[in-house]
Amino acid sequence: MIKVAELIKKEKNRLQRGLELIPSENYVSKDVLKALGSILTNKYSEGYPKKRYYGGNEFIDQIEELAIERAKKLFNVEHVNVQPYSGSPANLEVYYAFLNIGDKVVGMNLAHGGHLSHGHSVSFSGKNYDFVHYGVNQETELLDYDEIRKLALREKPKLIISGATAYSRIIDFEKFQNIAEEVGAIHVADISHIAGLIAAGVHPSPFPFTDVVTTTTHKTLKGPRGAMIMCKEKYAQQIDRAVFPGMQGGPHNHTIAAIAVCLGEALRPEFKAYAKQVVKNAKALANELKKQGLRLVSGGTDNHLILIDLTGEECVGKEAEAALDEVNITVNKNMIPFDKRTPFNPSGIRIGTPAITARGMKEPEMKVIGQMITRVVRNYKDKMIKDEVRQQVLELCKKFPLH
Numbered sequence: 559m560i561k562v563a564e565l566i567k568k569e570k571n572r573l574q575r576g577l578e579l580i581p582s583e584n585y586v587s588k589d590v591l592k593a594l595g596s597i598l599t600n601k602y603s604e605g606y607p608k609k610r611y612y613g614g615n616e617f618i619d620q621i622e623e624l625a626i627e628r629a630k631k632l633f634n635v636e637h638v639n640v641q642p643y644s645g646s647p648a649n650l651e652v653y654y655a656f657l658n659i660g661d662k663v664v665g666m667n668l669a670h671g672g673h674l675s676h677g678h679s680v681s682f683s684g685k686n687y688d689f690v691h692y693g694v695n696q697e698t699e700l701l702d703y704d705e706i707r708k709l710a711l712r713e714k715p716k717l718i719i720s721g722a723t724a725y726s727r728i729i730d731f732e733k734f735q736n737i738a739e740e741v742g743a744i745h746v747a748d749i750s751h752i753a754g755l756i757a758a759g760v761h762p763s764p765f766p767f768t769d770v771v772t773t774t775t776h777k778t779l780k781g782p783r784g785a786m787i788m789c790k791e792k793y794a795q796q797i798d799r800a801v802f803p804g805m806q807g808g809p810h811n812h813t814i815a816a817i818a819v820c821l822g823e824a825l826r827p828e829f830k831a832y833a834k835q836v837v838k839n840a841k842a843l844a845n846e847l848k849k850q851g852l853r854l855v856s857g858g859t860d861n862h863l864i865l866i867d868l869t870g871e872e873c874v875g876k877e878a879e880a881a882l883d884e885v886n887i888t889v890n891k892n893m894i895p896f897d898k899r900t901p902f903n904p905s906g907i908r909i910g911t912p913a914i915t916a917r918g919m920k921e922p923e924m925k926v927i928g929q930m931i932t933r934v935v936r937n938y939k940d941k942m943i944k945d946e947v948r949q950q951v952l953e954l955c956k957k958f959p960l961h
């Protein structure tokens with residue numbers, strides 16, 4: 559029987575020997591891992607600092623307060639809840655705080671870059687709230703704020719959620735807030751993908767004007783799997799009650815400690831440099847892919863991710879993901895806006911630079927990676943070429959070891 563420890567070792571080896579291009583993934587620091595794997599997982603602490611339903615929380619309180627304090631400083635926000643178990647629960651908790659079942663919500667279409675928890679029909683959100691979706695403009699493949707405003711004026715939603723999981727351009731949160739105010743809706747910005755970029759000032763911030771902001775902590779923020787809800791003070795009680803006792807029981811204290819550590823790291827100047835490089839790398843990779851003749855949705859990127867439209871190439875999403883997997887390049891297949899194919903075999907792949915940048919790679923490596931991706935996609939059945947590229951990947955990985 560294979561033991562868990564052996565499987566973890568194998569997974570570590572896979573990480574070491576591969577290029578991680580999934581834009582929602584990253585590598586956490588040793589200190590984050592230490593907090594995450596600590597004895598803090600043993601403790602129950604339902605409630606909030608100094609208002610617990612269990613004894614023995616003297617130090618747990620200080621850890622949670624530290625996480626909150628650092629998040630407030632990093633993002634310039636009035637109130638923070640660090641207890642949500644992950645990004646999807648955080649969004650459901652926000653809906654629970656402001657909505658009744660059946661209420662109208664405006665969110666982004668999944669096929670255009672939105673998230674499952676933004677009202678997709680298979681998700682709790684889509685099944686229980688009356689979601690109406692906006693997408694990108696077919697020509698520009700960019701968000702069209704005039705259309706979003708028209709939709710909001712027509713539908714009169716109680717809540718508008720902005721933010722995306724596969725949108726490679728700047729999101730204008732101020733425009734969303736203005737639209738929400740005009741129609742009397744709450745604006746929730748879900749910054750899960752770009753939290754690290756916002757923290758470092760390389761993407762415009764939704765703070766302090768946005769009503770509520772949700773984020774995962776494990777994507778560009780480089781923390782443990784977890785989430786935070788941040789809001790104006792006037793919504794603090796509503797949000798906290800929705801998280802506990804509304805949706806959750808005991809907080810995951812080991813995760814909260816790891817969030818505190820990652821926020822401490824994000825407050826340092828090195829993190830700013832890292833986030834800047836993430837965007838520089840994405841632009842360099844996008845340029846090389848374009849040079850190789852691949853079509854990028856919206857023509858490029860302003861952030862950490864790139865959506866490649868493989869329509870007309872030898873292989874599209876599903877086969878491209880599989881062929882790249884064979885050469886130790888990890889990507890995910892993804893729908894493109896107005897995709898004529900299905901989510902299980904879509905036309906695109908989504909790639910991103912947070913993880914490879916964390917390894918220390920820069921523009922010259924992006925050029926090589928862009929060439930390797932194109933070569934594999936265009937020769938996806940050629941075993942010799944794939945063997946050659948795999949060797950190239952292994953050598954590149956050796957030069958940028960994971961610590």
Ligand SMILES: *Cc1c(COP(=O)(O)O)cnc(C)c1O
Nearest residue numbers: 644645646673722723748750751
């Ligand atoms: C990743 C993501 C989430 C969900 O996070 P999980 O932790 O996987 O539940 C929510 N919203 C957006 C925009 C995301 O990108």
